[in-house]
Amino acid sequence: MSELPGSGLVARARAVAPLIAREADEIERTRRLTPSVVAALIENGLYRALLPRSLGGAEAAPEAFMQMLEEIAKADASTAWCLGQCTVCAMIAASLDHDTAQEIFNTAPGILAWGAIAHEARAVEGGYRVTARWDFASGSRQASWLGAHVRILRADGTPRVNADGSPEVRTILFPAASATLHDVWQAIGLAGTGTDSYEVNDVFIPERFTAFRDVPSGLREAGPLYRIGTGPAFSLGFAAVSLGVARATLDAAIALARGKHPSLAAGAMRDNGAVQGLIGRTEGDLRAARAYLHATAQAMWRDLSATGEFSAAHRRAVRLAATWTIHQSAKVVDTAYHMAGATAVFRSNPFERRFRDMHAIAQQIQARDTHYEDVGKAILTETR
Template identity: 75%
Template structure:
């Protein structure tokens, strides 16, 4: 029997959870994933979840990728965040010439990280040249390749435009040794991600080490996975991470409630208010998870059938990802407050998960303007976008 793409990734993530949890304090202290964790992620092929099978990747369906991240996030959010970031970056291999993709990702430790869209790259003979600095490169401390998304400026100084008149955004990839790194990640949550800044000075980028960002007409790989944009996949991955953090925090609160009693008060497990809060919060978390996975499953099924991700599905995935992150944040808040004074002690991990969850809620995949985008689609669509039917 042929194994499904990504077979074993979830099981391997679960098996690594004790090691990751054991290393979590050191990850937090040093603001980077520890060598044992990075080595274990590489050895078990987790960084290769979304890499094409043609170059040794798993090319896993979104649901497998999401569950893998969820399991890792239960142990440590920073580890899951780096893993999710670098896994999605690896989808760039589907756009590159295969020899270039193999040079970057052929070795088991071939890891790519990048920051936000910014700056311009200038056309020169054979490729491009750039001097620039970028921020928010999660996972860059484990990466041996870095990338960036930039506008293209022609030799005559004009901006290169796509057929629809918008600026062409091209992804450039270069060895991490070509960049200067800046240790700037001094933050309250997701401390271990090492989301640093980096710059290059007068760097030449050969044409073949670039790709049109999320331009499906430029795809070399034709598998259905690469019919999903990296932006959408980031949203699904980070929403799954938020579910893992919420699950771990609520489970910790439930375990605490089973045994904690305060002087002069009922034991928590006998307190009607606590019982009701746990029931409602559990229902909210299960609903958020079911909604996210049902939406992703239906989009994936239709993508496999038609070969195209519809605008309806893109809107649905954006809404589900954003709402799930926000709902997970509410679950973490409820569990944190339920734990009372116990939650403020670092040894109990409530406060770290609280900080990590609120850091997740501050990044671009959770911004409130996504609701405006979805609302605009709903109000202008000839047919109302539908929710998942599975």
């Protein structure tokens, strides 16, 4: 069997995880990834996991990408979240001409981040002009380039539309130095991501620094990875982060149970039948969630590699598996947190931060309950 593309990233993630774990308190305190962590991620090529091979990237299979993020998330969720964000953003390189992509991703540090879709850019000679502010730019504090997804206006201010009448949306890219970052990320969890806001004022974006995101006809790269698109890649990546957080939290609860003798209890925690049963059931829940997510990604990748098509069925399957995995991971973290008792509330112990991080993850778009409705509707309207 041939080696999975990007499989070496997993070993490199494990190798840098101890450094990240040591830096986790400082990451939380400063609400930024530390310079040593960023340097380690860059030196080990982890930011380049989904960058095309033609640009020196790993062009990793989804499973390798997911395993990489799991390993980092066990050490620190904020680091894994930023890494997942920026690696998926790099997939847009497949929609840019080679020289433009080379300029963005092969000029150190070669990191791109972006936020949510919002606002408009006005078409002008040779490109676009834009004045706007965007939110939720995880990883922006490490990025050398920023992007934004904007609706396009003609020179007269009327919307430009696609053939089907929908608004034309492009991703615009510009040097981070062109933007002003606003320190707004005061959040319950994922504090170290620095998911701040950013704005530009009358910035000119040359045409070559724009792309139609996730449009197969606009791809320069032939690899199957880029047929998936950034939306499903974000879903798989952030679900993998949730698995890493859940694994680390449950492992901490198991370690605690092995050594703790609760006050007023007759025996050690490890000898309590209720604790034993709870750990067994929770372990099963976590393994089932991980198996489901990875099986979905494997099936999608196998079919995509064979046919070159990322089908609507696979898109729904990824959305369902990612949403359910994040929700199951949150349940595992909740169980481990409550199992730890009063120990869990102290910042000096490995529960409180992971509890907050997991619940911040569960509030993101990838975990919305409406995804179940979308999948359910498709199931009910399918013809057999």
